[in-house]
Amino acid sequence: MSDAGIRITDVGVKFPSARGTVTAVENVNQHIPASSFVSIVGPSGCGKSTLLSVIAGLQKPTSGEVNVHGRTVTGPDKNIGFVFQEDSTLPWRDVEENVRFAMQMGGVSKQDQRRRAQDAIDLVGLTGFEHAYPATLSGGMRQRVALARTLAMEPNVVLMDEPFAALDQQTRIFLGAEVRQIWSRTHQTVVFVTHDIGEAILLSQQVWVMSYRPGTIIDVIDVDLPEERDASIVSTHEFNELNNRIWTSLQAESMRGFEQQEKSA
Numbered sequence: 001m002s003d004a005g006i007r008i009t010d011v012g013v014k015f016p017s018a019r020g021t022v023t024a025v026e027n028v029n030q031h032i033p034a035s036s037f038v039s040i041v042g043p044s045g046c047g048k049s050t051l052l053s054v055i056a057g058l059q060k061p062t063s064g065e066v067n068v069h070g071r072t073v074t075g076p077d078k079n080i081g082f083v084f085q086e087d088s089t090l091p092w093r094d095v096e097e098n099v100r101f102a103m104q105m106g107g108v109s110k111q112d113q114r115r116r117a118q119d120a121i122d123l124v125g126l127t128g129f130e131h132a133y134p135a136t137l138s139g140g141m142r143q144r145v146a147l148a149r150t151l152a153m154e155p156n157v158v159l160m161d162e163p164f165a166a167l168d169q170q171t172r173i174f175l176g177a178e179v180r181q182i183w184s185r186t187h188q189t190v191v192f193v194t195h196d197i198g199e200a201i202l203l204s205q206q207v208w209v210m211s212y213r214p215g216t217i218i219d220v221i222d223v224d225l226p227e228e229r230d231a232s233i234v235s236t237h238e239f240n241e242l243n244n245r246i247w248t249s250l251q252a253e254s255m256r257g258f259e260q261q262e263k264s265a
């Protein structure tokens with residue numbers, strides 16, 4: 001068994017609730033090789049964010065464990081970066097200060113903070129906006145700031161929880177392509193949660209389909225497409241085959257989730 005990458009062993013998460021215990025995640029066993037890009041798709045409420053939080057050390061699993069590069073995750077770790085769905089920029093800090101924020105907390109020297117912040121700002125395409133405040137930026141640019149803040153920490157693992165969900169389709173496609181380009185340069189291990197099957201296929205080497213509660217991985221699809229991908233790939237036969245396969249798995253689960261929600265309403 002390889003120690004490199006992320007190893008998820010028997011992970012389960014239960015939450016107490018007014019109606020009894022909710023099993024959010026159950027029996028997840030997966031290995032993500034170092035430097036690979038994996039996406040997770042699944043119906044709303046199936047436990048995707050919960051699983052990502054466990055990998056990040058932000059949520060303790062009820063059972064099982066996660067190992068990152070051979071070390072058990074016991075809490076937040078500066079080698080594991082997280083990009084949240086919601087806008088997490090600090091409105092009173094400009095772009096550069098936002099990007100430096102996590103490094104300031106992490107004890108990086110001032111000189112390194114400046115250099116790493118500038119590199120990350122350049123990497124996400126925000127050069128020239130270093131002293132702009134979040135209120136003067138678009139939603140897409142604010143998500144770039146959040147991405148730069150994570151990248152500046154130089155983590156081995158980058159976890160992204162629907163980072164572009166609030167953005168329009170065009171911006172989403174554009175930022176998705178940039179994330180992939182950044183990944184092809186840095187080769188960090190990336191786990192990306194999305195609702196969008198097309199986005200998952202375009203970005204990833206592997207897509208996991210998660211079942212409705214309790215969330216477990218019911219399908220693992222290798223994306224056997226060329227490394228160099230642009231938007232034209234969506235019209236290829238291979239892309240459509242993958243799309244259909246994932247859609248079929250997901251549709252059954254989404255229906256099941258919908259029916260369960262109706263019953264408990």
Ligand SMILES: Nc1ncnc2c1ncn2[C@@H]1O[C@H](COP(=O)(O)OP(=O)(O)OP(=O)(O)O)[C@@H](O)[C@H]1O
Nearest residue numbers: 015016022024042043044045046047048049050051
């Ligand atoms: N801190 C918590 N306390 C109690 N229940 C929780 C907590 N966090 C999540 N849950 C429950 O666990 C289940 C999975 O939630 P989670 O947020 O992981 O789903 P998700 O797949 O990310 O959904 P979405 O696609 O809507 O973001 C839900 O039923 C949710 O209500």
Ligand SMILES: [Mg+2]
Nearest residue numbers: 048049050161
């Ligand atoms: Mg979520």
